[in-house]
Amino acid sequence: MEKIKLYSNLVSPPGRTVQLTAKAIGLDLEFHSIDILSNEQLSEQFIKMNPLHTIPVIGDSGTILYDSHAIAIYLIMKYAPESTLYSQDPAKQAKINAILHFESGVLFARLRFMAEIVREASDMSEIPRDRLDYALKAVELLEALLMDKYLAGSHMTLADISCMTSFSNMDCFLRLDREKFPKVFAWFERMKEIPGYWEINQAAIDQFGDLIRMIFESNKKKENRLYE
Numbered sequence: 001m002e003k004i005k006l007y008s009n010l011v012s013p014p015g016r017t018v019q020l021t022a023k024a025i026g027l028d029l030e031f032h033s034i035d036i037l038s039n040e041q042l043s044e045q046f047i048k049m050n051p052l053h054t055i056p057v058i059g060d061s062g063t064i065l066y067d068s069h070a071i072a073i074y075l076i077m078k079y080a081p082e083s084t085l086y087s088q089d090p091a092k093q094a095k096i097n098a099i100l101h102f103e104s105g106v107l108f109a110r111l112r113f114m115a116e117i118v119r120e121a122s123d124m125s126e127i128p129r130d131r132l133d134y135a136l137k138a139v140e141l142l143e144a145l146l147m148d149k150y151l152a153g154s155h156m157t158l159a160d161i162s163c164m165t166s167f168s169n170m171d172c173f174l175r176l177d178r179e180k181f182p183k184v185f186a187w188f189e190r191m192k193e194i195p196g197y198w199e200i201n202q203a204a205i206d207q208f209g210d211l212i213r214m215i216f217e218s219n220k221k222k223e224n225r226l227y228e
């Protein structure tokens with residue numbers, strides 16, 4: 001069988017959701033790195049696959065799909081329908097879907113709103129307060145959602161993978177106080193036990209932290225040059 005192609009970047013939370021889902025169901029993907037810092041996703045070739053020019057995208061024997069949530073559900077339903085990461089039961093499925101919509105519409109959207117401005121900033125103090133507060137509020141909502149061991153109940157599902165990848169990037173920016181979010185941090189610790197966490201998620205977080213520092217430093221140099 002031809003390997004499924006994944007077009008993504010390790011620093012992308014939705015991209016890692018697909019990588020970790022594949023890992024959990026034992027699927028080996030062929031990784032194609034897309035450099036979003038140099039806007040590779042805006043190339044004609046990429047836009048043909050995804051007019052929304054977002055990563056991740058997969059190619060599975062001619063089937064091209066975008067959006068991490070849609071891709072992860074597709075992979076589970078096609079290759080591991082018995083997996084407990086998703087469910088065949090309509091009520092359980094709806095519960096997982098509701099959290100996936102929260103991730104897409106609130107958690108990731110607010111992370112992106114904050115991250116977009118980093119490209120122009122010299123340090124975190126330059127991120128507008130309302131963007132930081134908006135992101136923080138999303139973490140408060142995540143804390144409120146955690147009424148059991150995992151987001152959709154007592155076992156880990158796709159909802160947890162999806163929220164964890166975005167949450168971990170958010171924590172890189174906000175350096176959250178563990179005491180204020182005890183349920184979130186206890187859940188995050190549990191999530192570190194999933195297959196691939198260290199080589200996929202932690203590796204990305206380390207890289208992401210360095211990337212933010214590099215962007216800040218380079219923006220500071222640009223500012224200094226103005227006054228030379």
Ligand SMILES: N[C@@H](CCC(=O)N[C@@H](CS)C(=O)NCC(=O)O)C(=O)O
Nearest residue numbers: 012013014053054055056067068069
């Ligand atoms: N809802 C989408 C969001 C994907 C997304 O916004 N990805 C970002 C990277 S984390 C991206 O591709 N940004 C580049 C762009 O929008 O041009 C998903 O879950 O796949």
